[in-house]
Amino acid sequence: MADLFERFAQVQEQRELLFGDGGPDPFQVRMDAVISQTEAIIDGRATILAGTNNYLGLTFAPEALKAAHEALEAEGTGTTGSRVANGTYAGHSDLEAALCKFLNKKHAIVFSTGYLANLSILSTLVGPEDYILMDADCHASIYDGVRMGQAQIIRFKHNDAADLDKRLARLANKPGNKLVVIEGIYSMLGDRAPLKEIVEVKKKHDAYLLSDEAHSLGVLGRYGRGLPEADGVEDDVDFVVGTFSKSVGTVGGFCVSDHDQFDLMRLVCRPYIFTASLPPSVVASAKVSLDLIHNGGALRTRLMRNAQTLHRGLSALGLEIGGEVSPVIAVVAPDQETGVAFWRGLLEVGVYVNLALPPATPHNFTLLRCSLCASHTREQIDNIVTAFSQVASRLDLVPASQTPRRAVAS
Amino acid sequence: MPDKDGGDPSGDVLAAILGVLGSFNNAGVELSESTRFAEDLNFDSLIVMEFVAGVEDRLDISVPLNILPDIENVGQLATAIREIIKDEHG
Numbered sequence: 438m439a440d441l442f443e444r445f446a447q448v449q450e451q452r453e454l455l456f457g458d459g460g461p462d463p464f465q466v467r468m469d470a471v472i473s474q475t476e477a478i479i480d481g482r483a484t485i486l487a488g489t490n491n492y493l494g495l496t497f498a499p500e501a502l503k504a505a506h507e508a509l510e511a512e513g514t515g516t517t518g519s520r521v522a523n524g525t526y527a528g529h530s531d532l533e534a535a536l537c538k539f540l541n542k543k544h545a546i547v548f549s550t551g552y553l554a555n556l557s558i559l560s561t562l563v564g565p566e567d568y569i570l571m572d573a574d575c576h577a578s579i580y581d582g583v584r585m586g587q588a589q590i591i592r593f594k595h596n597d598a599a600d601l602d603k604r605l606a607r608l609a610n611k612p613g614n615k616l617v618v619i620e621g622i623y624s625m626l627g628d629r630a631p632l633k634e635i636v637e638v639k640k641k642h643d644a645y646l647l648s649d650e651a652h653s654l655g656v657l658g659r660y661g662r663g664l665p666e667a668d669g670v671e672d673d674v675d676f677v678v679g680t681f682s683k684s685v686g687t688v689g690g691f692c693v694s695d696h697d698q699f700d701l702m703r704l705v706c707r708p709y710i711f712t713a714s715l716p717p718s719v720v721a722s723a724k725v726s727l728d729l730i731h732n733g734g735a736l737r738t739r740l741m742r743n744a745q746t747l748h749r750g751l752s753a754l755g756l757e758i759g760g761e762v763s764p765v766i767a768v769v770a771p772d773q774e775t776g777v778a779f780w781r782g783l784l785e786v787g788v789y790v791n792l793a794l795p796p797a798t799p800h801n802f803t804l805l806r807c808s809l810c811a812s813h814t815r816e817q818i819d820n821i822v823t824a825f826s827q828v829a830s831r832l833d834l835v836p837a838s839q840t841p842r843r844a845v846a847s
Numbered sequence: 848m849p850d851k852d853g854g855d856p857s858g859d860v861l862a863a864i865l866g867v868l869g870s871f872n873n874a875g876v877e878l879s880e881s882t883r884f885a886e887d888l889n890f891d892s893l894i895v896m897e898f899v900a901g902v903e904d905r906l907d908i909s910v911p912l913n914i915l916p917d918i919e920n921v922g923q924l925a926t927a928i929r930e931i932i933k934d935e936h937g
Binding site for chain 1: 896907910
């Protein structure tokens, strides 16, 4: 009998090639203590967290902590079952009502993660006669969701409304429904969808539109409702999917819609039916965080200012940056080996970012992906830039830096 | 001999596939209808996606991702694409 794990030999080889020397490895990095939303102790060092998607820094918001504590004490550590089989807590329905109010939609369903929200909706909403037209750079949860379903799956070129238009036109004589799937902000490079153009195309072809606002909820729009709010097209987005594990600062996912029958999804989405529901403390903090997001204009201003400062700083070093100014800023490394050395170098001087490797990245890029937080101080941003400068010059990616110093003054 | 050119008497579909495949043929394998994507060309899922996007551009069609798992070689892809073209042009 062959070894079951033989089929993963290539994964192991690749891993040994990149990380086999025993140095720090992004898959094993351990935060021994989390000090705040922007700092942790890693390998004995105070480290700036610049890769946690904690855009508004709400993981330690006093109001959210208080609500979580109270719910924990009152209702316990977990629900021990799914909503459908084992019952809904009042907190779950209250959170769904809060989502409806926050996003101005009639119906909301909460899922246990953002991944499950996409898996649930995309595998179920469309059937064998229908078509999904998805942006080629969509997240793995979208790919997995559509693969689990039965619709015909067609990819259109990333952020290319004209290509979408062409592909929808080819389907003009097909009777099935068409569902267009995009993201507000794409996770790897931080670029936004051209939503207004996509809405025009969607209307022209009488298609439905679903937007995953995982990285844009709380970040874009005057009240943090994401790209549809920022672009003034909320009524034209039929389904909004989101997560609680980024700006909302906890874990969970959701989908909202104005469609009158939307609640039927609860009875047909298998990942919803067969997953345990979120624990009361998580539900309570998520609900409070939605209020903080709605009233979080100042946080959004600080976040965007931090994004601008970091983007400007890294550009000035001469590093190649993958996208526009956004709370996700990705520096492109020339190859995977250099990417690993770069990532390790940053960690050694006290800065944690994400090392993103193909195939998870567009254009097979190797990325040092930073995500910013409203709570990052100017000093922390400056220290991140200094760290990039030091490591990049050591790796001969930019001219030697003038003022080498440790990134985190401790 | 079965009519292998089916709805593609001029061989345009096959020519387009082979044309796009040329830029993905790092191993310098001799390309024909029986060339297998995984075994002969060492394609992984990511390269498959890029290659299919290239064929879509060349022929101005949409190839649903659903059909890809059943396709092993160039000839099978050509057959599937001829079906798509016939279907799109009714």
